[in-house]
Amino acid sequence: MKTLILTEKPSVARDFAAALSVNTRGNGHFESEQFIITWAIGHLLELKAPEDYDSKWKRWSLDTLPILPDRLSYSPNAKTKKQLTVVKAQLQRKDLATIIVATDAGREGELIARTLLDFAQIAKHPKILLLRFWTSQALSKKVILDNIKNAASLAQYDRLYFAGRARQSADWLVGMNLSRLATIKMGDLFSVGRVQTAVLALLAERRLAIDNFKPVPYFQIIGKFLFATGELLATWFDSNKKEDASKIENKTKADLILKNCAGQEGVVTSIVRDKKMQVPPQLFSLTELQKLANRLYGFSAQETLSIAQNLYEKKKCLSYPRTDAQVLGTSSLEQVQEMLTKLEAEYGDYFKYFDEKKLSLKNHLVFDDNKLTDHHALMPLAIYHGNLSSDEGKIYDLVVKRFVAVFSANFEYEQTTIVCKIGQETFKASGQRIICLGWKMLAGGDSEKFLPPLIEGERSKAVELRAEQKETRPPNEYSEASLLHDMANPSKLVQEAELKKIFRGEVGLGTQATRAQIIETLLSRKYVTRSEKNLQALPKGMALVETLKKMPISKVLASPEETAKWELDLSHIAQGSGDPKAFMLAIRKFVADCATEWKQAAIVAQASSASPVGKKAKKYPSKVIGECPFCKSSVLEFPKSFGCKNWKAGCKFTVWKIIAGKKITAAQASKIIKNGRSDLLRGFKSKGGNVFSAYLVINKNAVVFEFIKDK
Template identity: 25%
Template sequence: MSKLVIVESPTKVKSIKKYLGSDYEVMASMGHVRDLPKSKLGIDVNNNFKLEYINMPDKRELIKSLKDAAEKSETVLLATDPDREGEAISWHLAQLLSLDLNQANRVTFNEITKSGINSGIKSPRTLDLNLVDAQQARRALDRIVGYKLSPFLWKKVKGGLSAGRVQSVALKLIVDREREIEKFVPSEFWSIDAKLLSGKKTFDAKYYGNVDDKKPAVISCREDADRVLNELTDADYIVSNVKKGLRHRQPAPPFITSTLQQEASRKFNFTGQKTMRIAQQLYEGVDVPGYGVTGLITYMRTDSLRISEEARAAATSLISSIYGNEYVPDKQRYFKSKNGAQDAHEAIRPTIVELKPEDAKQALSTDQYKLYKLIWERFIASLMTDCLQNTQSVDITANDHLFKATGYKVQFPGFTVLYEEGSDDAKNNEGALPDMSKGDILKLKKIVPNQHFTQPPARYTEPTLIKA
């Protein structure tokens, strides 16, 4: 008799069966097989919130096929996705197939590769009922909130709208931000920018205030700006202080679910849903020439920054061979996950570290290639050396007034030869300054007052809402 392995997605069936061989039958549950009824609440709130599950009507034939296959098999292994939802699906399958919950019939695959599959198959465990309870609590909240609030929205707003555990909180964040914007009263302020010449090189300096000011001066109106400009008439611009330093820019850590969604939105304008759909495809398996059908990334629902030592060693070897030993840190870089992070999975990383994006491009759709390249580059860059920048901060006095200028020049690019993280904020145009010394006399090319108004908080974008 063969062993039956049940996964969630039909895409994974082919990938996994290739590695397990003829002794195993692999079938897909196509997601959930049981759920709460649509015709009623389905929760007995007076009986410890007992959930009343029913077999999903569109899964009748599939459930019958799974039962028939289970009866013919010596062992049934539940290999649904390694998260709360997957654990709950396995629990429902165990109920339907009358499996003993005390037996070790649950297996998980952090990556759909030969080593990942073999490791999972060799390490069966019992179902994690705490994870199952967590998923059921979420499902109950979804139903209680949505079942009560959605009909209210249909009456008061329009049909087809829904309210839920996550939607409603996100909506409150958006509404609160909109109210902040509506209440916001802009305040006027002015800046003064000077374009100065040192030798043959020009650079920009910003007005700070009087030489004795501990904080930047606030110029609140045109009259105050004009007063400063008048006091600067015919002034000599002299370098009063130069501070030089070396700045280390560290690479960002490898992706977790939220940061992957944020970065894909910034760089490709992908929605969070689209990002996760494409990541699921890369995780479940793609037919790559020379590798066959194999998963290209580790499991994409994770908040852990942990990296396996095998992947770390492979990345270090790759960095050395492509860029040279100077791009490998003297001390290995380890990233700390946030408090409360679940450490069951690794960070999101390529499963075949040596498979460069260009080498996989022909096997991938345009969007799959974009996301794989993003994940691959972020992971490799995270284990490269810092970017080293020579910094220079210059104080310039003009009569009793002070201007400041800062700049940097890259001494060693480090990880930036491969990857630069996107940002939700305006870009800093800081560049290299001419080399200056205390006492240098500068030539004023132009001085410009600029009117500004304080801005209200920005409306949420998808990446900033995810981050919130």
């Protein structure tokens, strides 16, 4: 009799085959006298389509909603049907004594395995011993052999299967029903999902915040002090304020402060020097790698995932990329030591600040079995022999630098804060001196700002005092990096204290494996557009979120809080303390209530989504933002510009949405049209890469720069 081992992917099956000396390769499996090793390719089975339960659900109609089958069931995934046939045949062999489930250690891995066991009707063979191989550590031979020996009863992990099944079923019921309801009632094709719609709401709310932002003017006063040992630039601040202490609300107050300081000496009242230290950042999870690759290279989350997956599957030089862990298991120490030796021979410069003492199991920043999840953190497994300036090379290099950085010396620096007083007015200057660059050498370094060596009580007249007028700035557009950050760490987006705790833990919007796909789905649905590194909600996405938020029941889908509550329920089920039946009853009731709500709602199709299903929808609404200064017709918002409605008749007035790398909002364009000029705008970038500020003004029939005049 034989033992069958079921893995989640071919590469893991190969690791098991190597560790167990199973050398005979069959059709979709390995085999020896003792073992059979076969594999899934992700989800070989998927939930059936609505019409597979009842033909009435094939047609999209309000009359047939909600779609609530008594029990959701599975059908083969057409893309992997061949491997499903292989796995089923192996599971149904007559010579099996034991089945060891070795899919990924988590609820999705459990779901993949259990659906296959059900599909093969293993329950009809109670004499087969069902065991669970469970580890999140690197699959070395020792780890595989030890965990096979210690495999526990599969029944101990039923709770994870229940959580995975509940998550999958809830997403299917919500997506199938709400997508049809929105599509039919709003007159355009809409996709609604438990997680994707909450992420869309983040982007929609950010766009609203930017478009509705009204800049508030304020002043800052800069003082230049000339001491014997050098010049000191210091900023006035209100010592009674903790936030925005240097902001002065109006010119009257700024003028009064300048008057109070006129003709008086400044005196150094305080010098504080603090030695500070920053430990290295942790190893990369997929999301952390995606964030940095987006910031440095403009790679989309999907591009980074694809590159990392290629480095893992084909080049064999990176570990499994779809991981949310930022630590390694203690069993990885020997592998880490060997890899560092290889890397030092190839990348000697990276090891300038290497700290041998950190290469220890006592270093819990790196080695921590308690914080392992389905997979360990990203790490290099071999030397990459391609071009480091290629896209693959850039991703590999980021992983290598982070891998070496975690074993490098801490970044140490001295921060100096000097406070001067002129009469009763206080000024502050801060500086930084690097003591040990440490790991920051591998992260782009850091800058120093030197202050003159002063002593308390030293006096000097302010050789210059000036009040600078500034404006508050709108929120930044979401980049993929900042969106991924909020998806992975959305505690600031929720109000309830318990939910903040959940989101500060392991719960986020989506998973490491799905976040890139969620973003790509929003883009493909035309809910969102990508502008360089930024993601901006489009009118169709705005219309969906706006419609949902008007509905007392369905509005929860546009709320990160509700995703948190569902994830909390699923987490409780996975831990064994939640009730999967109660969870699904609540989901089914929610879907039924949403259907009633949408059917009764009087919804007017939005301008951005007014086309009937099956016809081509407008790409952009005809939103009027002002009157053309030349032909007096309306200025409308288009995908890439704000332009005159009479452009076909020859009027060429246009305000481009991106000017010198800076996004121009509808509110800013409206002000240019109305006043002939904008407020002072910051963040333009020249062809040479220099950032500058300027006004945008209408000159003849064009919008041009007007630069700040030197006094």
